[in-house]
Structure formats: C-alpha cells, structure tokens
Amino acid sequence: MNHKNHRAAHNKILADQGANSFFDELHSPLNKAMALKEADHCLYCYDAPCIQACPTSIDIPTFIHQIKTGNVMGAAHTILNENIMGGTCARACPTEVLCEQACVLNDDAGKPVEIGLLQRFATDHLMAKAGPHPFRRAAQTGRTIAVIGAGPAGLSFAHRAAVLGHDIHIYEARDKAGGLNEYGLAAYKMVDDFAAREVDFILDIGGIEIFYGTSLGQDLSLNDLQEKYAAI
Numbered sequence: 277m278n279h280k281n282h283r284a285a286h287n288k289i290l291a292d293q294g295a296n297s298f299f300d301e302l303h304s305p306l307n308k309a310m311a312l313k314e315a316d317h318c319l320y321c322y323d324a325p326c327i328q329a330c331p332t333s334i335d336i337p338t339f340i341h342q343i344k345t346g347n348v349m350g351a352a353h354t355i356l357n358e359n360i361m362g363g364t365c366a367r368a369c370p371t372e373v374l375c376e377q378a379c380v381l382n383d384d385a386g387k388p389v390e391i392g393l394l395q396r397f398a399t400d401h402l403m404a405k406a407g408p409h410p411f412r413r414a415a416q417t418g419r420t421i422a423v424i425g426a427g428p429a430g431l432s433f434a435h436r437a438a439v440l441g442h443d444i445h446i447y448e449a450r451d452k453a454g455g456l457n458e459y460g461l462a463a464y465k466m467v468d469d470f471a472a473r474e475v476d477f478i479l480d481i482g483g484i485e486i487f488y489g490t491s492l493g494q495d496l497s498l499n500d501l502q503e504k505y506a507a508i
C-alpha cells in the first residue's frame with residue numbers, strides 16, 4: 277500500500293470511529309455541562325483503584341470531586357501537581373487499559389467514569405486562562421542543574437526543580453522541545469500544536485533555559501557538564 281492509500285485507509289478507520297480525517301480529533305472535549313454530569317458518576321472511592329492504575333498517581337477522585345463542586349482550577353492543580361504534562365496525558369494516555377479499566381463502575385452493567393476527558397476538561401480550562409503560572413518558585417538556591425533532552429522526562433524534571441528554586445539548563449539535540457509529545461504522538465491526539473503550547477506553559481514558571489541543537493557527546497561532554505553544574 278502506498279502512502280496515499282495508507283492515509284486514505286487510516287482516514288476511513290478514523291471516520292468509522294467518529295473523526296473526519298487523520299488531523300481531526302478522535303474524541304471531542306467535554307463542555308461544562310457534560311463535565312459536571314460525568315463527574316457526578318464518580319463514587320469518590322476510598323482506596324480508589326483508578327489511582328493505583330495511573331502511572332503518575334494522580335489523585336483522580338479528588339480532581340473529579342473538585343470539578344463536580346465547580347472548582348475546576350483546583351482540579352487542574354491537583355492533576356498538574358502530580359504530572360505537569362497532564363494535558364498531554366489526557367489526550368494520549370490509553371486510559372481504557374489504565375484508570376478507566378480499573379474504575380469500579382467498569383463492569384458488565386455499566387461504563388467507567390470518563391477520567392481522561394475530565395482530566396482534559398480541567399487542564400484545558402487552566403491553560404486557557406491568562407494569568408500567573410499556577411506554580412510558584414521557591415527562593416533561589418543558587419544551584420544550576422543540567423538536563424539532557426527536552427522530552428517529557430526532562431521537561432517534567434526541569435519544572436519540578438524550578439519550583440524548588442533551582443535554575444535549569446536543558447540541552448536538546450533537536451530544534452524543538454517536547455520529544456515524544458512533539459514528534460511521536462498521532463496527529464489526531466495532539467491537534468492545535470498542543471505539545472508546543474504545553475512546553476510554553478511549562479517554561480512560564482521561569483528559571484528554565486533550553487539550548488537547542490546541542491547533543492551530548494558531540495557538542496558537549498559529560499566532563500564539561502560535571503565541571504559546570506551542581507547536578508546533571
């Protein structure tokens with residue numbers, strides 16, 4: 277199958293599932309009324325199995341309860357406090373085999389709470405609001421830390437270290453940040469340049485500088501970094 281036919285076949289699969297083309301979103305975001313209705317299904321389980329199934333241990337019942345009670349910014353903060361890339365995860369995470377599969381409502385008689393869509397509702401709400409970054413930096417420690425790679429791990433670490441008051445220099449081989457989120461996820465999951473917007477949101481905390489087109493072993497050595505930085 278050539279590239280054109282392959283794309284046409286892929287579009288047909290997506291159309292059958294509700295999306296119009298490879299570049300359209302497969303799942304539409306929830307509006308406020310839909311989110312409130314969906315959040316109302318959650319039982320706010322003690323020892324919630326959905327948290328155990330989440331690779332980033334997001335406090336799912338708490339953020340759903342916050343949505344239900346109208347505290348959408350608080351819900352976003354609960355999510356991003358565990359996973360600053362909660363917006364990408366809400367779009368790309370295979371929730372049907374993780375938190376939603378573990379949801380106690382996922383049995384023969386019912387369907388699980390749409391955790392991924394609720395997470396997206398909350399994180400999109402926060403990112404759409406103009407205003408100060410939701411996380412504040414602690415007093416500066418005077419330490420600068422080097423990070424190799426501006427992918428999800430590097431950016432997440434950099435954000436947390438920046439919150440703790442460190443300065444961060446990220447060395448990235450490519451000319452754009454985001455790593456897997458930018459280069460590896462299907463287009464229909466990451467419409468509207470979301471990966472780049474999320475990187476901008478993360479960098480807004482301050483104290484993080486990215487040096488593009490710089491490869492370890494080619495443009496800089498481990499020895500250089502060890503001499504220059506408090507940690508790598």
Ligand code: SF4
Pocket residue numbers: 317318319320321324325326327336337340378379380381389391
């Ligand atoms: S398992 Fe389902 S019902 Fe229970 S807290 Fe998690 S999302 Fe809510």
